[in-house]
Amino acid sequence: MDIIGSIEEMQGLSNKLRSEGKRIAFVPTMGFLHDGHLSLMREAKKHADILVTSIFVNPAQFGPNEDLDSYPKSMESDLAKSKEVGVDVVFTPTNDQIYPDGYETYVQLETLPNHLCGLSRPVFFKGITTVVTKLFNIVKPHVAVFGEKDFQQLAIIRRMVKDLNMDIEIIGGTLVREADGLAMSSRNSYLSKEERTEGLRLSQSLAKAQGMVAGGETNPAVIRKMAEEHISGCPEANVDYISLCDPETLGEVETITGPTLMALAVMLGKTRLIDNTVLVP
Ligand SMILES: Nc1ncnc2c1ncn2[C@@H]1O[C@H](COP(=O)(O)OP(=O)(O)OP(=O)(O)O)[C@@H](O)[C@H]1O
Numbered sequence: 024m025d026i027i028g029s030i031e032e033m034q035g036l037s038n039k040l041r042s043e044g045k046r047i048a049f050v051p052t053m054g055f056l057h058d059g060h061l062s063l064m065r066e067a068k069k070h071a072d073i074l075v076t077s078i079f080v081n082p083a084q085f086g087p088n089e090d091l092d093s094y095p096k097s098m099e100s101d102l103a104k105s106k107e108v109g110v111d112v113v114f115t116p117t118n119d120q121i122y123p124d125g126y127e128t129y130v131q132l133e134t135l136p137n138h139l140c141g142l143s144r145p146v147f148f149k150g151i152t153t154v155v156t157k158l159f160n161i162v163k164p165h166v167a168v169f170g171e172k173d174f175q176q177l178a179i180i181r182r183m184v185k186d187l188n189m190d191i192e193i194i195g196g197t198l199v200r201e202a203d204g205l206a207m208s209s210r211n212s213y214l215s216k217e218e219r220t221e222g223l224r225l226s227q228s229l230a231k232a233q234g235m236v237a238g239g240e241t242n243p244a245v246i247r248k249m250a251e252e253h254i255s256g257c258p259e260a261n262v263d264y265i266s267l268c269d270p271e272t273l274g275e276v277e278t279i280t281g282p283t284l285m286a287l288a289v290m291l292g293k294t295r296l297i298d299n300t301v302l303v304p
C-alpha cells in the first residue's frame with residue numbers, strides 16, 4: 024500500500040494508472056476509520072482495479088464553534104485497517120497543500136444545502152463540495168463511494184457531479200450499524216457510557232417510525248411527535264431536526280405516500296449524532 028502526502032505525486036500516479044487503462048475507485052474519509060468506512064472500501068474495490076482512499080480532516084466544512092480541533096485521529100490504526108481491507112493508495116494531504124495562502128475558490132450548491140444539516144451547519148456543505156471537487160481533481164477516480172449515513176452529503180455530491188459534468192460514477196454505501204443499532208460514526212468515540220446507551224434512541228425512533236408507516240400511518244407530524252418524545256426522554260438530548268422528506272429534493276412531505284427519508288440530528292451532550300432511514304409504506 025502506498026501512502027502519498029503530495030498532491031503532485033498523487034496526480035502523477037493517477038495519470039499513470041489511467042494511461043495504463045486502470046480503473047480507479049475512491050473513498051474519501053476524515054479518518055478514525057470504523058467498519059462503516061471499511062464497508063465503503065470493500066464496495067469500492069468491486070468497481071475498479073485500484074482503490075484510493077483519502078484521510079483529510081477538512082477545516083472548510085467545520086463552523087467556528089464545531090469540533091475541528093478535537094476531531095479524533097488515529098493515523099497508525101487507520102493505515103493498518105486500510106491495508107487489511109486492500110486499499111492500494113492512501114492520500115494524506117496537509118491543510119497547507121489543500122488550502123495554500125491566497126486560496127479563494129469554493130463550490131456551492133443553491134438549494135440542497137438549505138435543508139437538514141445545512142440549516143444548523145451553514146458552511147458545512149460548501150466546505151464538502153469544495154474539498155470533494157479538489158480531491159476528485161487530484162485522485163481522478165472513475166468511481167467514488169459515499170456512505171448513506173450522510174444521506175444529504177451523498178445527495179449533494181450526486182447533484183454536483185451531474186451539474187458540473189464530472190465524469191465520475193457515484194455509488195451510495197449502506198449505513199453500517201453497531202450490533203445494538205447505533206449508526207457507526209467517528210464521533211461516537213466522544214460519547215460517555217451513559218450517552219452511548221441514550222444514543223440508541225435515534226435508531227429506535229427510526230424503527231418505530233417504520234413500524235407506524237408499515238401499519239398505515241401517513242401523517243409526518245404524528246411520526247415526528249413520537250420521535251421527539253422518545254428522544255427527549257433523555258435530558259441530555261437536544262433535537263436539532265427530525266425531518267420526513269423527499270429523498271431526492273429533501274423537501275418536507277405533507278403526507279407519506281411513497282418512500283420517505285426520515286433523518287435525525289441530535290446533540291447528545293456535546294456530541295452531534297445523525298441517523299436516517301427510508302420509510303416505506
Ligand atoms: N456508519 C456508516 N455506514 C456507512 N458509511 C459511513 C458510516 N459512517 C460514515 N460513513 C461514510 O464514510 C465516509 C467518510 O465519513 P467520515 O470520515 O466523516 O466518517 P463519520 O464516521 O461519518 O464521521 P463523523 O463522526 O464526522 O460523522 C462518508 O462517505 C460517510 O458517509
Ligand SMILES: CC(C)(CO)[C@@H](O)C(=O)[O-]
Nearest residue numbers: 051052053081151154173
Ligand atoms: C466527504 C468528506 C471526506 C469530505 O471532507 C467528509 O465530509 C466525510 O468524511 O464524510
Ligand code: BAL
Nearest residue numbers: 053084085147173176
Ligand atoms: N461525516 C461528515 C463529516 C462531518 O460531519 O463533519
